[in-house]
Amino acid sequence: MKIVCKACGKTHKSTPKLEASLQTLQPGSHLRMKCGQCGEPILLGRDMLHQSVELKDQAAPFIGKQVKPPEPPDTSWLEDGAFEEDEIVSDIPQAMVLMPEGPGRDQVIKALTGLGYRAETALDIDHALERMQFFNYSSIVMHADFGGGSLDDNPFHRYMATMNMARRRYIFYVLVGPAFSTFYNLQALATSANLVVKDKDTPYFGVILRKSIPDYEELFGPYMEELKVQRK
Structure with a gap:
């Protein structure tokens, strides 16, 4: 899942911790993330996960025997506790x-x-x-x-x-x-x-x-x- 700031166009990478937090959101609720480049807030909703799933489903028919599927996601972070809603996903400049x-x-x-x-x-x-x-x-x-x-x-x-x-x-x-x-x-x-x-x-x-x-x-x-x- 890619996250794009509408203010400056900066693309941020998602994390398993962030996606797990989005899955627990109630319909209509949002997480707020600060853009690491311009500082503008980015609203994240559960619908972003659904869009990612839809894109994967569309690509599924094209997966043949020669294509190796990706490894399962790392869930070791679960032992560290719940994801904080005000956590900022930041990139190295x-x-x-x-x-x-x-x-x-x-x-x-x-x-x-x-x-x-x-x-x-x-x-x-x-x-x-x-x-x-x-x-x-x-x-x-x-x-x-x-x-x-x-x-x-x-x-x-x-x-x-x-x-x-x-x-x-x-x-x-x-x-x-x-x-x-x-x-x-x-x-x-x-x-x-x-x-x-x-x-x-x-x-x-x-x-x-x-x-x-x-x-x-x-x-x-x-x-x-x-x-x-x-x-x-």
């Missing part, structure tokens, strides 16, 4: 690093991992654009030379620069390159990024993020909260 192989990329990945991100890389621009269709990244770090050519002609950078703000405002976009001056907000604004970092400063990327992310949240946090209130 994801980050994508678009940089050529080398010490700089290793330093950036190490810094992101140290801050609790699950960092991954893409093979090329097309691979990165494909992943953007299926995953909601909290942070994206791209080198200005990734993919070759100038930054203005980079298809991924153009994609980020023209992204709908309903999604873009939840992504911390960082550009790295020799022409940038770290923490230079005017350059970041001119390149539609949240932060720019000079190549030689990547060894301090962890410190840079710990400084810049709180500053970003302090500046834009109240505005984003007001947007949530207005349901925009």
Whole structure:
């Protein structure tokens, strides 16, 4: 069962504990779950389980002898007690690093991992654009030379620069390159990024993020909260 936030489009994975709790709900009752990305509440009803069952039933006729059915679900969690209705299903924030192989990329990945991100890389621009269709990244770090050519002609950078703000405002976009001056907000604004970092400063990327992310949240946090209130 997949759970999709209607506010930001974030997809959350279900858990056996959550589905067991939904099965005990009375008709018309709901569980409330907080979206791990935008913080908006998601209402979960028992009907979501019925939809999942219907989809499985529709697929049943296509199961042949060559298809191995999935293993039974793990029920060891039952010994831990009942599922709390206010429990939050949260995901580890994801980050994508678009940089050529080398010490700089290793330093950036190490810094992101140290801050609790699950960092991954893409093979090329097309691979990165494909992943953007299926995953909601909290942070994206791209080198200005990734993919070759100038930054203005980079298809991924153009994609980020023209992204709908309903999604873009939840992504911390960082550009790295020799022409940038770290923490230079005017350059970041001119390149539609949240932060720019000079190549030689990547060894301090962890410190840079710990400084810049709180500053970003302090500046834009109240505005984003007001947007949530207005349901925009």
